Amino acid sequence: MKKTFTYSTKQIATTIYDYVIFGTGYIGFSAALRLAKANYQVLLVESSGQLLWESTAALENQLSKQSKHPAWFDWIDDLRAFKACNEYYFDPVGAEILAAERLSSKAACPNIDTVLYAPTVSVEVLSQQIISVTLATKSGLQQIQARHWLDCTENAEIYKLTEPEADYTCRRQTQIWRIGLQSNQWQIVIDQLQKRNTATPITLIGSLKKEEQYLSWISHQGAWGQPLVEQLRTLRKELPKEASVIVSHCGMMPYPKYEISKTPSPLSIKCNNLTVLSPSVNAEIAPNSIEERFLVGATSHIPRPLHSELTGNTAKTVIAINKVISCDVLVAGTGTAGSIAAMASAQKGAKTIAIDSATHPGGIGAGGGITGYFYGISGGFQTQVDKLTNEITELLLGHAPSKDSWHHDAKKLAILQIFEQQQITFNGHLLLFDVEKKNGQVTAVYAASAGQVVKYEASSFIDSTGDGDLCTRAGAAYTIGRSGDGRNLAYSLAALALERKGAQLGLQTFNYDAGWLDPTSALDLTRARLTGIGLYKNSNAYKNGTLIAIAPILGIRQSRQIVTDYILQLDDLVSQRKFSDSIGEAGCHADSHSVDFEFEDDEMVFFYWACRLFRAPLRTQLPYRMLIPRGLTNVWIACRAAGMSPNAFYAIRMQRDMQRLGEIAGKAAAQLAAQNNHVSARDIKLSTLLRDQTETFDPTDPYGTQTASDPTPLKTLENGQSGLSLWQIYQSPKTYSSQIKSTLNSDNLNATFYTACVLAMWNDPTAETRLLTAIHNKEIGAINPQDNAGAYGQEIDIPFWLLAIILLRRCGTNTCNQTLVIESANHEHLLNVRTSIALTVERLIQKASIAFADALAITENLMASIPPDSNQLPSRSIARSMRNEKQITLPNNSGAEKKEDHLWQLHLVICRIQSACGQQPTLAKSYQDDERVHVRDHFHNLQIKARERTHQVNPPSHQAN
Structure with missing residues (x-):
């Protein structure tokens, strides 16, 4: 008897769908298009982020041309219009872009919703009907409801959940593996490969791209890991060097071909609102080509949805535990940090299991396509990898x-090989959704995959999920996003493209900022994934036929920051702080990929826009305490969610830094497991962890040299310069507060302004007069784009007068109110000027330095017209916009860029001002259906707080009976 537990669930969507379809391969995708076209409300569910896996993951690209069904012809016509097919082949990346565009566009498919990254864990059946299904997501377990359900997963995951004791036979299949090759000399290659004489026959299959062919072979034992490496070694020996053949990408899954049964046995299905179109168990269908798979969804009999009454209420779900597995150390997440953590743990003798939501380890440096280091120091296990x-x-x-x-595939293969050598058990395609904890000690985690729930018991746990999922589920406190608008850094979605260099071919990675998201929400992850894929439609790489594949993993830069025993701060990096519990060093600049720094906290505004230190080399030691979540005794957080303030995170988030955190966590977890939990993570002896650490900064690296502090910062200030000297003065008010005010009387306008900036940061109202002068005179100041370039080389400085408006939130009194009223009435102001005014007004309310009436009048002014630049690129320059100068854009041959509406940021601050003034946030309602979850939730929370406040001020009256 399987063990079970009961779990309270929430609704992932309020809609009760006509059909829910599981699986985003060609069968599920075509079924969704068909039913939506018939005006049914459809939800498409997938446990991964992969669309059309048969061609994107298994690399099948052939057209069979056997059917004249209109649905298939419509799809082919769309591909042809996309320039993504010819008579014999279609382009897998073109098909993926087209599918993403269909699923993300309400204009194209208004009746289809999609949820990716959501494996199924439970099905509730009542009176032979499925009434709800529970999904595991980043936000915990969530329910969906529908009148009819379609199982289009390859292995009948939903059917097996409804009938766990059913007697069925999986059909025999042939597994075909592929890798993509690129060459300019194919005839030489073909002649050579025809001479090969090996036990594994191979076939070359053409492509839509002239330089590309796919190498295909049959394997029933799987082809990933060491078998693929051996195949590649043999292939490399046989390939002629003069052909310059490169392996561009490897299929991550086999393409299955099923034996056709002469006397198929119908599948017995007890639930009368379930249709099973899974090829592995439904012997009545035999889809071996892409066309046949598409037509299974487009033509199979699907009953009309039953008109049963469904409540839409949340419920308690009974979850069956399919397996219980024990180990010494459980590593959740095998990305940049987690893969190294598992190696370090196993090397110390601990029985280690590593799980990941992807089907392979490596994270962003493998499946995410970011295949290069950006600063950081080497040493330790990362050297071996x-x-x-x-x-x-x-x-x-x-x-x-x-x-x-x-x-990108080399890193996957390298990690898998080391895992095998160290006897590390790797379980992929598993999403962690809950933990067990007792007295601050985590005892087990629960993970879901393909309709299965696995319980992992361990002595030590390492959270390398990137989002701090394990720690959060265990009750650890966390922060998320920056202070002004709660937004994280932009996410990216990388792609692989062919690089033509005359007769030589190479590979290049495109990586662009695609927008923002809430990485803890399956709905926002889905939106981001579909949007990011769709953007490549307009990229030059796709138009010129060089785009090869889109990374299967989103490039999420920032998520939660777990509250740990020590939170690394920005000044730790600027001042190059030393720690007694140092586990190594890190160095970079504070690279935020943002431009709207008015939403950063005051210290970061001062750092970027007053001190002008965007490119300043930063360096610090990393304290062991930043890995230990408060309140937990046997857990380490080793990933981008480690203990850092958002300001420090901007510099300490690079791949080498994460690998360093992973190695230390792995060693510590193994040591704790060996001591049978008689000690906690805080009692580990650092000397034993660091014994074999080797790390040195490259002396030619600017981050490997100490940034000298200014011995005479006041003199530098008097000369009208900012930089590190300004930061030093700000950090030492006791030393400089009595000396700095005399500089306000200087004849050097830059000196007086920078002095006012420091005084403002000290909350000194004497700065107000100088800041108001800068606003009234519209001072530009000492802008030098070369000195303070942001991401993609953008100039990130702003004029003195705008910085003055922002810094008034630190030192302003009621004297500045009239100036803010005048500025807010200027309808030519750009969006970032208006948000800066609004943020200052909000802070003045908190300080009781502005009357509610004046604050509300300013908000009316700010909303009187729509800013001309509401739709903005992620990478841009505010100063250039204010000067009406052309923005610096990415190189012409790079990936796509997305403009996004940022008006919500202004509206969010205005709603907060209205709430602070005792009014209802009038604009919040217009965002209640915003497709961006990270936007929608901010306004939703404001409305909740407003209702709570109204309830407290005006409690409901009750009449006596």
């Missing part, structure tokens, strides 16, 4: 990689 990755990269490309870069 890098060495093997470079060897496999040379195998794939035919030549050594450039410094600090690698092939």
Whole structure:
């Protein structure tokens, strides 16, 4: 008898759908298009982020041309219009872009909703009907309801959940594996491969791209890991060097071909509102080509939805535990940090299991396509991984990689090989959704995959999920996003493209900022994934036929920050702080990929816009305490969610930094497990963890040299310069407060302004007069774009007068109110000027320095017209916009860029001002259906707080009976 537990669930969507379809392969996708076209309300559910996996993950690209069904012809016509097919082949990446565009566009498919990253864990059946299904998501378990359900997963995941004791036979299949090859000399390659004589026959299959062919072979034992490496070694020996063949990408899944049964046995299905179109168990269908798979969804009999009454209420779900697995150390997440953590743990002798939501380890440096280091220091286990990755990269490309870069598939293969050598158990395609905890000690975690729930018991746990999922489920406190609008850094979605260099071919990665999201929400992850894929439609790489594949993993830069025993701060990096519990060093600049710094906290505004230190080399030691979540005794947080303030995070988030955190966490977790939990994570002896650490900064690296502090910062200030000297003065008010005010009388306008900036940061009202002068005179100040360039080379400075408006939130009194009223009435002001005014007004309300009537009048002014630049690129320059100068854009051959409506940021601050003044946030209602979850939730929370406040001020009256 399987163990079970009961779980309270929430609704992932309020809609009760006509049909819910599981699986986003060609069968599920075509079924969704068909039913939506018939005006049914459809939800498409997928446990991963992969669309049309048969071509994007298994690399099938052939057209069979056997059917004349209109649905298939419509799809082919769309591909043809996309320039994504010819008579014989279609382009997998083109099909993926088209599918994403269909699913993300309400204009194209208004009746289809999609939820990715949501494996099924439970099905509730009543009177032979499925009434609800429970999904595991980043936000916990969530329910969906529908009148009819379609199981289009390859292995009948939903059917098996409804009838766990059913007698069925999985059909025999042939597994076909593929890798993509690129060459300019295919005839030489073909002649050579025809001579090969090996036990594993291979086939070359053409492509829509002239340089590309797919190498295909049959394997029933699987082809990933070491078998693929051996196949590649053999292939590299046989390929002629003069053909310059490179392996561009490897299929991550096999393409299945099923034996056709002459006397198919109908599948017995007890639930009368379930249709099973899963090829592995439904012998009545035999979809071996892409066309046949598409037509299964487009033509199979699907009953009309039953008109049963469904409540839409949340419920308690009974979850069956399919397996219980024990180990010493459980590593949740095998990305940049987690894969190294598992290696370090196993090397210390701990029985280690590593789980991941992806089907492979490596994270952003593998499936995310970010195949290069951006600063950071080497040493430790990452050196071993890098060495093997470079060897496999040379195998794939035919030549050594450039410094600090690698092939995305090489890193996956290298990590898997080391896992095998160290006997690390890797379980992929598993989403962690809950934990067990007792007295601050985590005892087990629960993870879901393909209709299965696995319970992992361990002595030590390492949270390398990137989002702090394990810690959060265990009750650890966390922060998320920056202070002004709660927004995280922009996410990216990388893609692989062919690089033509005359007769030589190479690979290049495109990586662009695609927008913002809430990475803890399955709905927002889905929106971000579909939007990010769709943007490549307009990229030059797709238009010129060089786009090869889109990364299967989103490039999420920032999520939760877990509250740990020590929270790393920005000044730790600026002042290059030393720690007694140091586990290594890190260095970079505070690279935020943002421009709207008015939403940062005051310290970051001062750092970026007053001190002008965006590119300043930062360096610090990393304290062990930043890995230990408060309130937990046997858990380490080793990933981007480690203990850092948002300001420090901007610099300490690079891949080498994360690998360092992972290695220390792995060693510590193994040590704790060996002591049978008689000690906690806080009692680990650091000397034993650091014994074999080797790390040195490259002396040619600007982050490897100490940034000298200014011995005479006051003199520098008197000369009208900002920089590090300004930061030093700000950090030492006791030393400089009595000396600095005399500089306000200087004849140097830059000196007086920078002095006012420091005084404002000290909350000194004597700064107000100088700041108001800058506003009245519209002072530009000492802008030098070369000195303070942001992401993509953008100039990130702003004029003195705008910075003055922002800093009034620190030192302003009621004297500045009239100036703010005048500025707010200027309808030519751009969006960031208006948000800066609004944020200052909000702070003045908190300080009781402005009357409610004046504050509300300013908000009316700010909303009187729509800013001309509401739709903005993620990478842009505010100063350039204010000067009506052309923005710096990404190189012409790079990936797509997305403009997004940012008016919500102004409206959010205005709603907060209205709430602070005792009014209802009038604009919040217009965002209640915003497709961006991170936007919608901010306004929803404001409305809740407003209702609570109204209830407290005006409690409901009750009449006596």
